[in-house]
Amino acid sequence: MDSLDRRRTQPAQTNAEAPLRETASQTAGPYVHIGCLPNAADVRGIYSNDLTVNRILPNAPITISGKVFEGDNIICKDVMLEFWHADETGCYDNGIWHRSITNSTSGLFSINTQMPGKTKTGEGKWLAPFVSVWITARGINLGLLTRIYFPDHESVLHEDPHMNLIPESRRLTLMAKLVNGGYYFDIHLQGPNETVFFDV
Amino acid sequence: MDRSKQNFSKRDYSAQPKANYPDYRSTILRHQGHKLVALPQTLADTKGPVFGHMDLGANDDDLIINYASSGKSAIGERILVTGKLLDETGAPVPNALIEVWQANGGGRYRHKNDGYLAPLDPNFGGCGRCLTDREGNYVFRTIKPGAYPWPNGGNDWRPAHIHFSIFGQGFAQRLITQMYFEGDPHIQICPIVQSIGDARAVNQLVARLDMAQSVPMDLIAYRFDLILRGPNSTVFENKTGGH
Numbered sequence: 001m002d003s004l005d006r007r008r009t010q011p012a013q014t015n016a017e018a019p020l021r022e023t024a025s026q027t028a029g030p031y032v033h034i035g036c037l038p039n040a041a042d043v044r045g046i047y048s049n050d051l052t053v054n055r056i057l058p059n060a061p062i063t064i065s066g067k068v069f070e071g072d073n074i075i076c077k078d079v080m081l082e083f084w085h086a087d088e089t090g091c092y093d094n095g096i097w098h099r100s101i102t103n104s105t106s107g108l109f110s111i112n113t114q115m116p117g118k119t120k121t122g123e124g125k126w127l128a129p130f131v132s133v134w135i136t137a138r139g140i141n142l143g144l145l146t147r148i149y150f151p152d153h154e155s156v157l158h159e160d161p162h163m164n165l166i167p168e169s170r171r172l173t174l175m176a177k178l179v180n181g182g183y184y185f186d187i188h189l190q191g192p193n194e195t196v197f198f199d200v
Numbered sequence: 201m202d203r204s205k206q207n208f209s210k211r212d213y214s215a216q217p218k219a220n221y222p223d224y225r226s227t228i229l230r231h232q233g234h235k236l237v238a239l240p241q242t243l244a245d246t247k248g249p250v251f252g253h254m255d256l257g258a259n260d261d262d263l264i265i266n267y268a269s270s271g272k273s274a275i276g277e278r279i280l281v282t283g284k285l286l287d288e289t290g291a292p293v294p295n296a297l298i299e300v301w302q303a304n305g306g307g308r309y310r311h312k313n314d315g316y317l318a319p320l321d322p323n324f325g326g327c328g329r330c331l332t333d334r335e336g337n338y339v340f341r342t343i344k345p346g347a348y349p350w351p352n353g354g355n356d357w358r359p360a361h362i363h364f365s366i367f368g369q370g371f372a373q374r375l376i377t378q379m380y381f382e383g384d385p386h387i388q389i390c391p392i393v394q395s396i397g398d399a400r401a402v403n404q405l406v407a408r409l410d411m412a413q414s415v416p417m418d419l420i421a422y423r424f425d426l427i428l429r430g431p432n433s434t435v436f437e438n439k440t441g442g443h
């Protein structure tokens with residue numbers, strides 16, 4: 001046994017368990033806004049602005065909005081969503097990232113962004129433009145990854161190499177709708193219209 | 201090393217919580233009926249937003265004072281939380297943004313939906329952030345959050361915890377988790393913690409008292425190391441292409 005004096009200045013052992021495995025996820029909980037978008041949650045004065053990627057979006061601005069539904073078609077009003085997509089040339093070096101929350105009254109989320117370009121698989125096959133979406137909230141133990149595709153590229157439903165990995169009956173859950181000049185995309189966490197979520 | 205051109209190894213779901221865990225009531229209507237659809241990784245997954253260049257505010261990493269009136273500080277046990285951000289191969293993840301949020305010393309969040317009896321602390325906001333250095337080290341100061349009750353159908357109390365949000369180098373490494381404190385008896389009876397079926401994975405969420413880094417007459421230190429998905433060391437057949 002080390003001396004008491006030594007133990008009072010002892011460095012901690014690591015909490016990490018060998019062999020190293022990814023730290024377990026835990027739910028973001030109902031108060032995720034405090035940490036991730038504090039100004040939007042009325043915790044003002046700590047950060048001058050909520051986190052964003054400062055990038056002036058060039059041409060082709062688009063809006064994407066929608067709602068998130070849990071079982072029984074209940075609108076979720078406490079969800080945080082992150083959006084990540086290639087720039088207009090299909091490049092991720094200056095990829096575009098946004099964070100949004102579902103409105104605490106209406107449940108609507110909304111971002112202003114730009115249409116991403118086409119990208120390629122590792123084998124060099126073209127992929128239709130898409131936006132990756134990562135969803136966290138109370139009751140979601142591990143963040144959910146999905147994608148938004150655009151109806152401008154309808155051939156995506158049958159010709160896209162990644163879309164072809166999804167059961168045909170579920171592909172439409174990833175297709176945004178064009179409504180009043182903006183894109184609209186609902187996310188269903190479960191139920192008959194459950195959105196496709198990915199393991200990458 | 202730039203890992204953005206490499207794939208990440210498959211996620212080890214044995215270390216992750218179950219999506220459907222009815223003892224945590226909110227998962228009942230929010231878990232998925234379908235299996236996740238496996239996709240090969242592309243740059244959409246191996247690249248991600250990076251914030252390493254960000255100018256953080258001077259007190260962003262000090263929750264004791266970052267919401268406090270001038271000369272005041274938050275009420276509670278003053279603590280320092282520090283650790284390393286590594287990937288599964290043990291390599292440090294540098295210049296990574298870590299965001300944290302938590303309840304105050306009495307277990308109350310500064311959030312309009314939290315109506316717990318414990319009062320708000322006028323000098324505590326409950327959020328902060330920091331960047332890892334070149335060796336993956338991070339550090340922030342705060343007060344130890346209180347345990348709090350939550351509506352889950354029973355006598356439910358959350359162990360004292362700090363929420364963490366971590367950006368790695370690729371979007372596939374994105375992680376939100378919670379840090380618990382060594383010795384807290386609530387850990388073993390919390391449905392949110394126990395939705396992780398693997399005792400070693402739970403143990404990895406428990407910060408350790410670190411006397412070497414504690415500051416006499418000032419701060420008690422806790423060590424909390426974080427592990428993100430690592431590069432795939434064996435298979436390169438799905439090597440990402442593109443731009």
Ligand SMILES: [Fe+2]
Binds near residue numbers: 029303
């Ligand atoms: Fe919490």
